[in-house]
Amino acid sequence: MKYPVRxxxxxxxxxxxxxxxxxxxxxxxxxxxxxxxxxxxDNDPTKLPDYWxxxxxxxxxxxxxxxxxxxxxxxxxxxxxxxxxxxxxxxxNVAAGELVRWLPRRKAADIPLPGTDLWMFDRKSxxxxxxxxxxxxxxxxxxxxxxxxxxxxxxxxxxxERATPHEEYKPV
Numbered sequence: 001m002k003y004p005v006r007x008x009x010x011x012x013x014x015x016x017x018x019x020x021x022x023x024x025x026x027x028x029x030x031x032x033x034x035x036x037x038x039x040x041x042d043n044d045p046t047k048l049p050d051y052w053x054x055x056x057x058x059x060x061x062x063x064x065x066x067x068x069x070x071x072x073x074x075x076x077x078x079x080x081x082x083x084x085x086x087x088x089x090x091x092x093n094v095a096a097g098e099l100v101r102w103l104p105r106r107k108a109a110d111i112p113l114p115g116t117d118l119w120m121f122d123r124k125s126x127x128x129x130x131x132x133x134x135x136x137x138x139x140x141x142x143x144x145x146x147x148x149x150x151x152x153x154x155x156x157x158x159x160x161e162r163a164t165p166h167e168e169y170k171p172v
Contacts, residue, residue, distance in 0.1 A: 004140050008121040009062045009069075016062065017120045017156050018071040021113065024082040024135040035085045043091045052089075056096045063097030070099045072159045074113075077104045077172040082135075087171050094166055101163030104172075111158045118152060126152050 009016055026032070031049040041047045048056070063069055071093060075083045090100050119127045126148055130139040143149075 004127050004142070005119055006058060008119055008125065008127055009058060009067070012062065012067045012121045013065075014067060014122050015120075016067055016069045016122075017160075018069070018118070019114070019120075019152075019156050019159065020071065020073045020117050022117060022131060022135060023076050023080045025131065026137070027082070027135050032082060032085050035088065036081060041089050041091070045092060045095065048089065048092055052092055056092055059093065059096035059098055068099070069097065070101070070156075070160060072101050072103060072156065072163050074103050074105055074108050074159060075171075077106070079171040084171050087166075087169070090166050100166035101160060102166065102169035103159050103163035107162050108159060111155060111162075112151070113155050113159075114152055120149070120152050120156065123149055123153055125149075 031051075034049075039047075045052075045056075059069060073083075073086065079087075087102075093100050114128070116131065117129045119129075121127075125142055125144045128141045128143065129137055130141070132138050
């Protein structure tokens with residue numbers, strides 16, 4: 001299971017949702033380091049990191065098949081540099097057909113949430129991603145029990161309903 005998200009998107013027929021709740025991920029990412037050093041994308045796809053072409057192509061291909069990809073990020077405010085970095089390059093997610101929203105953590109305090117970030121595909125399977133305390137991915141797990149699907153669906157929809165569309169969200 002080297003690329004499980006790609007596997008899920010390849011099989012998806014209707015929907016894929018991504019719930020992100022960490023304020024930092026992969027802290028040693030060279031692209032994040034480059035961004036911190038001043039490299040900005042400026043809504044210019046030619047400035048995106050090399051790996052983006054692969055992800056952008058997959059997202060574009062998936063949405064072209066009619067799959068709706070929604071990405072919701074719950075963020076602490078003031079935001080971390082990593083969240084500013086994600087916000088800076090989210091224009092590319094939107095250009096690839098993803099719908100992206102942001103929810104300040106204070107507005108999520110009363111929403112029952114899963115304990116980790118996840119992808120859910122067609123309301124049939126959930127891919128949980130487990131992180132170290134430093135933000136590195138340490139494991140992933142597929143789940144398909146009806147109770148898990150229902151819990152994740154309710155949580156994601158509650159977040160989505162309260163969240164601000166990417167174009168309107170300004171990191172604080």
